[in-house]
Amino acid sequence: MSLVIASQFDADFNEALARHPSRPVIVEAAADEPWASAQDADVLLVMPSPTWKRRPAPRPDPWPGRLQWVYSGSAGIDFYPEWLLDAPLVTCGRGVASEEIADYVIAAIYAQAKDLDAATVRSREEWGPKALGQVAGTTIGIVGLGAIGSAVARRGLALGAHVAAVRRSGMQPGVTGVELVATLAELASRSDHIILALPSTAQTRNLVDAEFLSRVRPGAHLVNVARGAILDQEALLDALDAGRLGFATLDVTEPEPLPAGHRLYTHPKVRLTPHISSNYLRVRHRLLEKVLDDLSRYLRGERPSDIVDPARGY
Template sequence: MSLIIASQLEADFNRSLARHPSNPILIDVADDEPWSAASEADILLVRPSPAWRQPVSPRPDIWPGRLKWVYSASAGIDFYPDWLLDAPLVTCGRGVASEEIADYVIAAIYAYAKNLEGVTARSRAQWVPVPLGRVSGTTIGIIGLGAIGTAVARRGVALGAQVVAVRRSGVQTGIAGVQLVADLETLMAEADHIVVAVPATPHTRHLVNDGLLARVKPGTHLINVARGSVIDQDALIRSLDAGQLGFATLDVTEPEPLPEGHALYSHPRVRLTPHISSNHMLVRHRLLEKIQDDLSRFVRGESPSDVVDRARGY
């Protein structure tokens, strides 16, 4: 019998997935209660839609139903309720958008270092020498060396920057030119650009706080492409206002979107983008390839890639 896959993704994506050699049956899932598909599907392909944020507690009686596998199109699973992990198998789309996000990070680093818009001459009076910042020779610090952090590290080394990083496992990177440092305090003190790329878990909530921000060099640039909860936003504003932290590029916030009138919208030392660094619709083909490969493994009785560890939360 063909596997039944219930999917929250776009109709075109589902039609392409249905052409997998295993001939799965694809069912479109309504966004209001996507978990209800557990009664009829073997695999549930989910995305972080608003329905998952609604208070559905305790766990729905139907869950996990007949499901054998839940596949999150996003890399992070923090958007979903804890009971999602009660499914027999949960995997995620880790790595699909890492190259796009790394490009965003490098663009942000150059935008801050060179500030071409700020030094553009629009009159003869503005035709004056202005020193530009540098990227080569500076230090990029990366908090978290998963798929995103690794992609950033490779780019940083190629650009002539020194790259330092911390990672939970402590395992060496295998990337020439990347140095692991002992702790976050050391990284914060050494880096000119700090890239936050860790998953959102209870352990990483407000990981970047007043204590860590007090250690940065004046003028340091902080870039968050992880989750808004990893940074204490009040502490961030205090550091910016005190002139300690030089600038912040934020693609994520807590909550999303921020309420109207929030200080981060108008802060002169903040660049705020609406969670777009993944460029996710333009890398849908990569997600499709990843799911197709994982489906082939599953059909063969093998473990798919990027199984979520319930204890770690990612």
């Protein structure tokens, strides 16, 4: 009997998934209650759509019922209710977009360091020497050294920057040349560019707060490509207004989108983008390849990749 997969993804993705050699049966997960489709499926393929936040559901009864596997197309699982993790197996799309997100981070670092718009001349009278910042020789501090943080680290080292990192596990970095530092305070005080690339969990909510921001070196640049909930946005605005922090590049906020008129839209020391660093449409094929490979592993009785630990929340 074919495996039944309830999917939140688009028709083209689902058609490609249906061509897997096992010929799974693909059903479209209900747009308003994607979790309801799990009662008639073996696998639930989910994505962080607004439905999960807009219509938070109480734990279905029964749950997980027939369901054997929940597969999140995103690396983060903070969009979903906690009961979703009670499925026998939960995996995620970790690593699919890490290279794209790392490119975004490096682009943000260079945009801040070189600021070619400010250096552009538009008349003969403006012609003259202008000082540009540097990347080589600066320190890039990374909070979280998973797939995204490691991809940023490799790029930073290749550009001649010193790369330091804090990671929750305390394990040695998998990237040669990265210095592992003991505390967030030390990282904050030493970094020219501070990159947030860690999961959003109950433990990391508002991890970057007024205390952290009080320790940053003057003119430092903060880049958040993780989740908005990790950063205390009011503390960020206070630090920018007081001149303790030089600039912030934010691809994520809390909530998303921000309410109309929020100060982050127009603050002169903030570059705000609408959660696009993953460049999803360009890497969608990588997610498909990952799902197909994990499906093959699962059907052979092997462990699929990137199993989520419910206790850690990632």
